[in-house]
Amino acid sequence: MPRMEEREAGDAAALDALICSADRPFVIRGLVAEWPLVQAGKRSAKEARDYLVDHARKRPFTVSLGPPGHDGRLFYDSDMEMNFQTARGDLAAIFKGIDDNEGRANPPTIYLTSVDVHDFFDGLHEANHVDLGNRQPITSIWIGTRTVVAAHNDFPDNLACCAVGRRRFTVFPPDQFPNLYLGPIDNTPAGRAVSMVDFHDPDWDAHPRFAEAVKHGLVADLEPGDAVFVPSLWWHHVEGRDGFNAMINYWWRETPRWLGQPQDALNHAILAVRDLPEDEKAIWRQLFDYYVFENGPEVAAHIPEGKRGILDPLTAETAGRIRAFLMRTINQ
Incomplete structure (x- = not known):
C-alpha cells in the first residue's frame, strides 16, 4: 500500500x-x-x-x-x-x-x-x-x-x-x-x-x-x-x-457534544425499520432523506416561526427534549 x-x-x-x-x-x-x-x-x-x-x-x-x-x-x-x-x-x-x-x-x-x-x-x-x-x-x-x-x-x-x-x-x-x-x-x-x-x-x-x-x-x-x-x-x-x-x-468532535451518537440512531433503525415490509421501508427511506439527509428549507418553511420544534436547528435544550422523549418511548 x-x-x-x-x-x-x-x-x-x-x-x-x-x-x-x-x-x-x-x-x-x-x-x-x-x-x-x-x-x-x-x-x-x-x-x-x-x-x-x-x-x-x-x-x-x-x-x-x-x-x-x-x-x-x-x-x-x-x-x-x-x-x-x-x-x-x-x-x-x-x-x-x-x-x-x-x-x-x-x-x-x-x-x-x-x-x-x-x-x-x-x-x-x-x-x-x-x-x-x-x-x-x-x-x-x-x-x-x-x-x-x-x-x-x-x-x-x-x-x-x-x-x-x-x-x-x-x-x-x-x-x-x-x-x-x-x-x-x-x-x-x-x-x-x-x-x-x-x-x-x-x-x-x-x-x-x-x-x-x-x-x-x-x-x-x-x-x-x-x-x-x-x-x-x-x-x-x-x-x-x-x-x-x-x-x-x-x-x-467539530459538532456540539450534546448531539446524539449516529451509531445509536443506526441501532434504533435496525430495531424499528430494517425488518419492515419493503414497501414501508421505501416510504421511511424517503422520510429519512427528507428530514435528515437532505433537510431542505421546504421541511419547515410552512410552519410558523417559533412553532417548529425540533425541525428548527437543534440546541442543547431541544436535543435534551429529544433524548428524554426517546428514553420514554424505547422503554414502553
Whole structure:
C-alpha cells in the first residue's frame, strides 16, 4: 500500500491549520519527540513504565489479557467470543506482568485500552500534551505489549501520538466499509464494529472484496515521537509493534457534544425499520432523506416561526427534549 502523506507543523497554529484543511490522514514526524514519556521510552521500556507508574493515581486500572498464541491480536475466537478477558488492578502490578514476560518469544497479551489521562494520572497531561487550541478533546492513553487491533472507525477526529515503541496504522476511506467485511455491531471487541479480515493472512476466498480495499489503503509506520491524524470515520487497523508500547490520543468532535451518537440512531433503525415490509421501508427511506439527509428549507418553511420544534436547528435544550422523549418511548 502507498505510504501516508507526511506534513510539518512547527507550532499550534500550524497544526490547527493542517487539521482544519485535512480531508485524509497525515503523519507529523517528531511532533511530540520532546515529551518526557517519549524520552524515557527511548532510554528503556522499563523506564517508561516507571515514569507512568510515578504519575498513576492509586485506583484500579482495567486491563485486557490475552493468552499466548494470538500474536497480540485482540479479536474473536472460533465461537465469536472475545479471545481475551478483562481484569482490574493497580498499574504497578499490571506492569509487573509485563516485566515478568519481557523478552519471551510468545508472551501473553497485556493491554490497557483508552485510559482517560485526566482521571487516572496526575501530571501526565501537563508534561505530555499537544496544544489543540480551543478544542476540548478526550485524552486517552493506550499501553501494552505487542498488539494488533482490527480495522475499525471512530466518530470523532483523532490525533494519535506514538510515545513508546513503534506503531503501524493502516487506514482506509470511510466508503470502503463493504470491502472490509465488518463483524457484528453489537458484539465487538471495544464498542465499534471491526473488520473480520486478518490483515497479516487474508482469506481471499472468504473476503475477495478486500483486494479492492487494499487499492485505497494507506500505511504509516510511526516511531516514538511521531503522530498521525485520522479524520472522523476513516477505518484504521493499528499495531503496537514492540514488546512495550504506549500511545496518547486526542478525540474531538467539530459538532456540539450534546448531539446524539449516529451509531445509536443506526441501532434504533435496525430495531424499528430494517425488518419492515419493503414497501414501508421505501416510504421511511424517503422520510429519512427528507428530514435528515437532505433537510431542505421546504421541511419547515410552512410552519410558523417559533412553532417548529425540533425541525428548527437543534440546541442543547431541544436535543435534551429529544433524548428524554426517546428514553420514554424505547422503554414502553
